[in-house]
Amino acid sequence: MKCRKCGAVAVINMRQHKLALCDEHFLEWIPQQTQRAIRKYRMFGPRDRILVAVSGGKDSLSLWDVLLRLGYQAEGLYIHLGIDSGGYSDSSLEYVERFAAAREGARFRVVDVKAEYGQSVPELARRTHRGRKPCALCGLVKRYIMNRVAYEGGYDAIATGHNLDDEVAVLMQNTLRWQTGYLARQAPVLPSTHPKLARKVKPFVRLYERETAAYAIVRGIEYIYDECPYAVGSTTNFYKELLNQLEGRSPGAKLGFYLSFLEAKRQGAFSQTKEALELNECEKCGQPTTAPGLCAFCRLWER
Ligand code: Q46
Ligand code: ZN
Ligand code: ZN
Numbered sequence: 001m002k003c004r005k006c007g008a009v010a011v012i013n014m015r016q017h018k019l020a021l022c023d024e025h026f027l028e029w030i031p032q033q034t035q036r037a038i039r040k041y042r043m044f045g046p047r048d049r050i051l052v053a054v055s056g057g058k059d060s061l062s063l064w065d066v067l068l069r070l071g072y073q074a075e076g077l078y079i080h081l082g083i084d085s086g087g088y089s090d091s092s093l094e095y096v097e098r099f100a101a102a103r104e105g106a107r108f109r110v111v112d113v114k115a116e117y118g119q120s121v122p123e124l125a126r127r128t129h130r131g132r133k134p135c136a137l138c139g140l141v142k143r144y145i146m147n148r149v150a151y152e153g154g155y156d157a158i159a160t161g162h163n164l165d166d167e168v169a170v171l172m173q174n175t176l177r178w179q180t181g182y183l184a185r186q187a188p189v190l191p192s193t194h195p196k197l198a199r200k201v202k203p204f205v206r207l208y209e210r211e212t213a214a215y216a217i218v219r220g221i222e223y224i225y226d227e228c229p230y231a232v233g234s235t236t237n238f239y240k241e242l243l244n245q246l247e248g249r250s251p252g253a254k255l256g257f258y259l260s261f262l263e264a265k266r267q268g269a270f271s272q273t274k275e276a277l278e279l280n281e282c283e284k285c286g287q288p289t290t291a292p293g294l295c296a297f298c299r300l301w302e303r
Contacts, residue, residue, distance in 0.1 A: 012214050015251035023218045030215045031066050034203050041188040043201040048156035050074045051198070053146055054099075054108065056092030056224040058216040059161030061099050063204055065221060067159065068106060074159070076100065076108030079145050081138060082120020084229055089120075092224045099221065109153075111145050117301060128303055133230055137300070144297040148287060150198035162202040165209040168254045169239040171261055184270040187262075194279050194288040208254065209240075 001010040003022035010020035021029055037043070044050060050067060054060040054076040067074035078096045083089045093110065100106040114120040119127065121141055125134030146158050167186070174182045190200040204212055216223050231237065246253045264270075279288040282295035289295035294302065 011218060012211070014208070014211065016208070016247075016255050026214065027218060030062075030207070030211065031069050033207060034063075034066050035070055037188065037206050038201075038203050041201075041205075043159075043189055043203060044072070044157045044199075046071065048073070049154065050157050050159050050201075051146070051150050051153065051155040052076050052159045053142070053161070054078050054096050055161070056095035057161070057227075058221070058223045059163055059166075059204060059209075059212045061095065061161075061221050061223050062212050062216045062219070063159060063161040064099070064106070065103075065219060066215075067203070068103060075153075075155075076106065077146065077149055078108060078110045079142055080110055080112040080114070081122075081141070082112075082114045083122060086120070088224075088226070088229060095222060095224050109149065111149065113141060113145075124300060128300055135230055135234075138230075140296060140300075144287065144295075147197050148285070151196045151287075155198055157199040157201050159201050159203055161204055161212070163204045163207050163209045163212050164254060164258055165240050165243070166236075167202070167205055168243055168258050169236045171258060172239050172243065173235065180270050183261075184265075187265070193277070196281075196286075196288050206255070206258075 001013050001020045002008065003010045003025055004020055005025045006022060008022040008024075011023045012026055013020040019029075050072055052060065052064045052067060052074050054064055056078070064074055064076055076096060078093055080086075080089050080093060096108060100108050114123070121134050121138045124141075125132065125137050129137055149155075150158050171183075171186060174186065188202050188205040192199045215221075243254050243257075277290055279290060280292060281287070282289050282293075282298055284294055284298040287295050287297070291299075
């Protein structure tokens with residue numbers, strides 16, 4: 001297989017685009033595609049300050065790398081969740097530290113959940129969710145901390161490394177249950193609904209997972225290869241496998257599913273009900289909440 005641009009040996013063939021590229025042209029193509037998505041979905045501009053949620057995995061580190069290469073003011077946020085008695089979280093943090101140390105201007109901050117609030121996410125899940133998988137709780141904790149750090153640090157947007165496979169797996173789950181409320185809120189950009197809640201953006205939303213992985217490898221980014229132990233065997237991973245089978249038979253199926261969903265939304269499908277959600281400020285931390293009194297995050301620590 002040869003690179004379509006220069007004829008050199010291709011490192012990747014992207015059948016959905018009928019495009020094979022060599023390492024050099026692939027390393028150019030990914031930032032170009034990312035920049036196109038940032039513009040198309042109006043994610044942020046050159047003067048905005050971006051907080052990149054980094055986990056130490058291929059998607060978030062590649063995203064941070066691409067945003068820095070594109071000249072954005074992108075700073076990292078690593079949330080230490082205390083997973084596997086710290087083992088998994090400690091080693092993923094090391095990848096983030098190594099990434100930042102190798103790049104001038106790659107600044108990041110760490111929020112250690114246990115050090116700051118007294119319990120790690122798995123400990124908190126054992127106490128409040130009776131040993132159930134900590135993922136729902138983990139999502140709540142991460143969202144809260146991202147919002148709070150973005151607000152306190154004056155960032156304009158929070159960027160996450162979600163790729164097309166992530167989005168399509170969620171889309172499929174939501175579609176199979178026709179969860180129209182979730183479908184209405186699934187988008188490449190979630191606008192801010194309160195001055196203390198930053199805009200959320202997903203600049204890799206049109207890139208396949210194998211492309212973000214290939215980018216990290218070709219670019220020499222070292223990342224944590226293992227998944228979070230709680231992600232192993234998850235429903236999302238099962239849907240990803242199903243969708244990859246579909247993609248194998250019909251190249252472009254994943255991209256087509258996602259883009260036609262966005263088009264249907266643009267034409268008014270799943271339009272969100274306009275009932276304005278009244279947001280109060282949490283009595284303890286001041287972050288916005290729909291509940292009266294304490295926000296869901298503060299309630300966790302009160303129990
Ligand atoms: S980090 Fe947290 Fe994920 Fe691990 S505990 Fe579940 S939600 S799987 S993205
Ligand atoms: Zn080439
Ligand atoms: Zn609160």
